[in-house]
Amino acid sequence: MSHSSDAWWRTAVIYQIYIRSFADSDGDGIGDLAGIRSRLPYLADLGVDAIWVTPFYPSPMADGGYDVADYRDIDPLFGSLAEAEKLVEEAHASGLRVVLDLVPNHTSDQHAWFRAALASSPGSPARARYIFREGRGPNGEQPPNDWLSVFGGPAWQRVPDGQWYLHLFAPEQPDLDWTHPEVIEEFHDVLRFWLDRGVDGFRIDVAHGLAKDPEMPDVGEEPEDILEPTKRIDHPFWDRDEVHDVYRGWRQVTDSYAGDRMLVGEAWVATAERRARYVRGDELHSAFNFDFLKSDWDAGALRTVIDRCLVADSAVGAPTTWVLANHDVEREVTRYGGGETGLRRARAAALLMLALPGGAYVYQGEELGLEEITDLPDELLQDPTWKRSGHTVRGRDGCRVPVPWSTDGPSLGFGAGEPWLPQLAHWADLSVQAQDGATGSTLDLYRSALRLRRRLLEGASLTWLDAPPTALVLRRNDGPDAVVCAVNLGPEPLPIPDHEEVLLASGPVDDVVPADTAVWLRVT
Numbered sequence: 001m002s003h004s005s006d007a008w009w010r011t012a013v014i015y016q017i018y019i020r021s022f023a024d025s026d027g028d029g030i031g032d033l034a035g036i037r038s039r040l041p042y043l044a045d046l047g048v049d050a051i052w053v054t055p056f057y058p059s060p061m062a063d064g065g066y067d068v069a070d071y072r073d074i075d076p077l078f079g080s081l082a083e084a085e086k087l088v089e090e091a092h093a094s095g096l097r098v099v100l101d102l103v104p105n106h107t108s109d110q111h112a113w114f115r116a117a118l119a120s121s122p123g124s125p126a127r128a129r130y131i132f133r134e135g136r137g138p139n140g141e142q143p144p145n146d147w148l149s150v151f152g153g154p155a156w157q158r159v160p161d162g163q164w165y166l167h168l169f170a171p172e173q174p175d176l177d178w179t180h181p182e183v184i185e186e187f188h189d190v191l192r193f194w195l196d197r198g199v200d201g202f203r204i205d206v207a208h209g210l211a212k213d214p215e216m217p218d219v220g221e222e223p224e225d226i227l228e229p230t231k232r233i234d235h236p237f238w239d240r241d242e243v244h245d246v247y248r249g250w251r252q253v254t255d256s257y258a259g260d261r262m263l264v265g266e267a268w269v270a271t272a273e274r275r276a277r278y279v280r281g282d283e284l285h286s287a288f289n290f291d292f293l294k295s296d297w298d299a300g301a302l303r304t305v306i307d308r309c310l311v312a313d314s315a316v317g318a319p320t321t322w323v324l325a326n327h328d329v330e331r332e333v334t335r336y337g338g339g340e341t342g343l344r345r346a347r348a349a350a351l352l353m354l355a356l357p358g359g360a361y362v363y364q365g366e367e368l369g370l371e372e373i374t375d376l377p378d379e380l381l382q383d384p385t386w387k388r389s390g391h392t393v394r395g396r397d398g399c400r401v402p403v404p405w406s407t408d409g410p411s412l413g414f415g416a417g418e419p420w421l422p423q424l425a426h427w428a429d430l431s432v433q434a435q436d437g438a439t440g441s442t443l444d445l446y447r448s449a450l451r452l453r454r455r456l457l458e459g460a461s462l463t464w465l466d467a468p469p470t471a472l473v474l475r476r477n478d479g480p481d482a483v484v485c486a487v488n489l490g491p492e493p494l495p496i497p498d499h500e501e502v503l504l505a506s507g508p509v510d511d512v513v514p515a516d517t518a519v520w521l522r523v524t
Contacts, residue, residue, distance in 0.1 A: 117130055226238075
């Protein structure tokens with residue numbers, strides 16, 4: 001097997017929908033499938049190629065749906081299986097492909113398998129699908145090792161008969177044992193279930209976490225360090241070599257279907273080379289480039305990341321997949337400094353990302369210039385990190401606030417009722433209605449960039465041109481179709497390169513590119 005050279009996913013721009021916060025059709029304050037369907041014309045007009053929908057499966061919602069109780073159905077909060085099938089059908093009719101979120105590292109504690117495990121005795125076949133261990137110390141009262149949960153506290157939960165089960169995230173999310181053949185076959189069947197319904201691919205949650213060191217070693221005096229998967233290569237539960245066998249099996253399933261079905265991994269790893277191992281020709285098709293997202297607003301740092309990732313991915317014949325935001329990280333307007341500075345930088349970063357060869361992801365609201373909401377009322381926070389940290393880490397709710405669609409109403413057009421998280425009052429001015437047709441708005445910038453990208457930016461070539469150390473200037477394509485992207489990340493104006501036409505700019509430009517601004521140029 002190898003990566004198809006003309007497959008849609010190699011250059012696609014995919015729009016991430018956090019379903020709870022995109023569009024609410026029934027006024028209960030929570031987004032749903034019917035809401036997504038009602039906004040498909042907006043997404044098609046925006047110019048993206050596909051949508052990625054976060055988990056909509058039956059779930060107790062201990063972690064916003066990433067605790068799945070049934071992988072083959074829809075939670076009534078979001079709709080029905082029939083509506084999911086309609087979404088796929090209508091998206092395809094709109095020219096959009098559909099990527100679903102799949103959560104293989106863990107299930108909900110309400111999943112039938114885990115309920116059976118708790119009802120069974122130690123050593124039973126039902127428990128073998130999960131990671132149960134005996135405790136340490138007198139009567140096994142201490143956890144099996146010193147591993148910590150990503151959401152805070154120990155990564156082990158004791159059950160009444162004295163055994164402990166592993167949960168790298170919340171206790172309501174027990175980890176599956178991916179050495180068990182039933183687990184492997186179950187997920188192959190889940191893939192087929194949704195592929196048979198026409199979905200075009202899957203985003204794989206915690207793709208780097210499925211394999212664990214069978215020795216279950218302690219990690220030492222500072223176990224908190226082990227929670228960061230980018231810190232080290234020899235890790236007991238992140239990015240272990242055994243995980244690649246799982247994805248070789250998944251690739252065989254997707255390759256058995258027509259239409260270039262794809263797999264994209266959420267793989268937080270230590271180096272670009274480690275990430276590239278996930279996208280070898282017989283494994284995943286793409287993996288998020290989080291190095292780009294994590295980079296400071298610095299020309300040298302960004303160029304280093306871009307070069308390393310392009311080299312590592314090209315070595316295995318895969319495209320690089322760029323991303324600036326998602327439902328787990330601080331929105332880039334805030335990350336880049338907040339206020340007008342943060343917005344200018346976020347707009348410039350968008351033009352840089354969309355000028356690069358490969359694929360890209362846009363997180364809902366990114367195209368509106370939304371910022372992180374950092375002062376949500378404590379009593380409304382739902383991220384499990386807030387509770388597990390003893391109310392010291394506020395978690396990810398600030399980037400998950402519902403999208404503003406209109407300039408008025410109880411939820412700025414998100415739905416007929418109050419939204420599950422409150423929006424900022426000035427978001428009325430950032431709403432789709434306020435920005436639609438407004439020349440120079442962030443929405444106008446994204447629409448223009450996506451249209452030009454599809455028409456002008458082809459192939460995998462990228463050539464760096466001479467530039468000051470505080471700027472990036474790159475050329476895409478050669479000959480009469482060449483396009484130059486110039487980004488000024490420093491305080492001093494950047495002389496604008498020779499050009500025939502300014503195609504697009506993230507802010508006003510004349511003879512120079514101002515600070516925190518990017519421009520696309522047609523050149524001779």
